[in-house]
Amino acid sequence: MRISNYSKYFLLAAVCCGVMNATQAQFVTNYKKAADDYYAKGDYNSAATYYEKYIGAKPGAKDGYDPYIIQKQGSSGSSTDRSDIFYRIGESYRNLTYYSSAEPAYKQVVDKGAAKYPLARYWYAVCLRADGKYQEAQQQLEQFIADYSADDVYKKQAKQELENCKFIQQQLASGSKTSVQKLDSGVNKEGASYAAAWVNDNTLSYTSTRGTYTNHIYVADAGLLSFNGLDKGQQGAAAFSADGKQIYFTAWDAKAGEGKKITAIYTAKKAGNAWGQPVLMSNTVNDPSYSSRQPFVTADGKYLLFASDRPGGMGKFDIWYVLLNANGTTGKAVNAGNVINTVEDEEAPFYHQASGKLIFASNGRTGMGGFDLYESKGTPEAKWEAVVNLGAPINSVKDDIYLISKQDKELLAEAMISSDRSSACCLELFAVSKPIEVIVKEPVKEEPPVVVAPQETPKPQVVVEDNKALLQHVLFELNSSELDEAGQAQLKEVAVYLQNHPDVKVEIGAHTDATGTKELNLKLSQSRADACVKYLAGEGIDAKRLTAKGYGDCCPLEKETADDGRDNPDARAKNRRVEMKVL
Structure with a gap:
């Protein structure tokens, strides 16, 4: 049978189309395999790119094309497969902090009601919040809380x-x-620019990727700060001694798919115009199995503060500090405690010597989203006061971290922060300026002094009502079980009461505020109750008549957090109390 030339051409075209379709299908399959491999290695940028190729997305396409509307491509899998793909696209972009790209991907999963991914709604809400859609985010969070079992x-x-x-x-x-302004393109080039630090009064350093995936330390107007003999490919988040002759910085290697990334803190000294070979700091700073990073040396050179996820902390990354000895050694690493640290991450410490304030970033407190900047007054060797959110516009709905300030000025008079508020992906440097308010006081007319006869201070009385007495003068400092003079004076009156009522047995119950974990608070309250009972026994009261009981933070007298998320230190002080109960 003869086949006409027309039929031959038709058959040839059909065969070519079949080969092309098969080849295209193979390409689509390869896209998914490549994406899966990149995702498993933690290379989320490449994973998102290839997942979008797999579903037919065309980045930057116009003419009404929406890559997040499912297209008819039979070769790219079922709708169930697509939920898997969209979830991974959302996860990839979220891990890159591309929230605006992650948001529509998570929405696809939420709209399909994919029970396989119950967290999709939560991450969708997080992306909505990061994109400034607060009411929508609130609705999605309320729905997630109601549905999530x-x-x-x-x-x-x-x-x-x-x-x-x-x-x-x-x-x-x-x-x-307060004014927050992005620095110019001389500093904020393509990629990330963050973690500013003053080398001296007039010279600024910062960390930057300069459009690559490699972090290095740069000095303004001088370029790359290089070291000889350093075996780590990435360096950043530096701090300098007050004289600018010693640097402390973070170094690490970033290789996708090789497990946990361990960061460590190095130090180097300057000889002339060049930096010497960096030295890995001691094991009191660096635990070989955990990360230490973001060092800061106090202006007086006494302490090195840093963030670490080492054991013994309150949560993930905590703020720690070590004493810097004159001979170059370091003291024992001390956790900043549960006033500062939460079960989440606290990072990037900065201590402003003039105001006595510790500034740090946290994602474990009420804030504006992501990392917020907070302050607490105190010193490493003393107690820290209640933590306060620095508020808007210093904080934004994205990540705000790495605050620094000139030590000889007001904290926010000439400061800098790192934030991704105006970027799709990366931290950038911003200048912070808050005008100093000058208060002019009217001259006060002098009056002749008034002499007041000294009066005897009344003794703290013990008033028992309904078999209970609040020992209002037995108060404790934060994280302390030590009795002060006022507390001892009132316990003396308790001893007098018990001596006048020899048949009465009592329970001394101690309470803490809600700072810290339940376990720690229960232990602390018991030690406070024990201290009171020990004091009463020393006043001659039979120990068999006394019971010490710690209640932890179970029963607050006042609410410790205001509606706007700020701590109420007065309420916390009142909740740290001792009560006597007649048994």
Whole structure:
């Protein structure tokens, strides 16, 4: 049978189309395999690119094309497969902090009701909050909390995010005279620029990727700060001694797919115009199995503060510090404690010597989202006061971290922060300026002094009502079980009461505030109750008549957190109390 030339051409075209379709299908399959491999290695940028190729997404395409509307491509899998792909696209972009790209991917999963990915709604809400859609984020968080059955860290974080949404809207409604301005392109080049530090009064350094995936330390107007003999490919987050002759910095290697990234702190000294070979700091700073990073040396040179996820902390990354000895050695690493640290991350410490304030970033407190900047007054060797959020516009709905300031000026008079508020992906440097308010006082007319006869201080009485007495003068400092003079004076009156009522047995119950974990608070309250009973026994009261009981933070007298998320230190002080109960 003869086949006409027309039929031959038709058959040839059909065969070519079949080969092309098969080849295209193979390309699509290869896209998914490549994406899966990149995702497993933690290379989220490449993973997102190839997943979008697999589903037919065309980055930057116009003419009404939306890569997040499912297209008809039979070769790229079922709708169930697509939920898997969209979830991984969302996860990839979220891990890159590309929230605006992650948001529509998570929305696809949420809209399909994929029970396989219950966390998709939570991450969708986080992306909505990061994109400034607070009401929508609030609705999604409330829905997630209602639907999510597990009582785990994600439900806790969702409740925190819900408080964040309310806090954000309150902050944005309030006015502020503080100015936050992005630095020019001379510093903020393509990629990340962050973690500024003063080398001296006039020279600024910072960390930058300069459009690559490699972090290096740069000095303004001088370029790359290089070291000889350093075997780590990435360096950043530096701090300098007050004289500018010693540097402390973080170094690490970043290789996708090789497990946990361990960062460590190095130091080097300057000889002339060149930096000497960096030295890995001692094991009191660096634990070989855990990360230490973001060092800061205090202006007086006494302490090195840093962040670490080593054991013995309150959560993930905590703020720690060591004493810097004159002979170059370091003291024991000390955790900054549960006033500063939470179960989440606290990072990037900065201590402003003039104001006596510790500034740090945290993602474990009520804030505006991501990392916020907070302050606490105190010193490493003393107690830290209640932590306060620095508020808008210093904090934004994205990550705000690495605050530095000139030590000889007001904290916010000439400061810098790192933030990704105006970037799709990366931290950039911003200048912070808050005008100093000058208060002019009217001259006070002098009056002749008034002489007041000294009066005897009344003794603290013990008033028993309904078989109970609040020992209002037995108060404790934060994290302390030591009795002060006022507390001892009132316990003397308790001893008098018990001596006048020899048949009475009592329970001394101690309470803490809600700072810290339940376990730690229970232990602390028991030690406070024990201290009171020990004092009464020393006053001659039979120990068999006394019971010491610690209640922890179970029963507060007043609410310790205001509606706007700020701590109420007066309420915390009142909740740290001791009560006597007649048995």
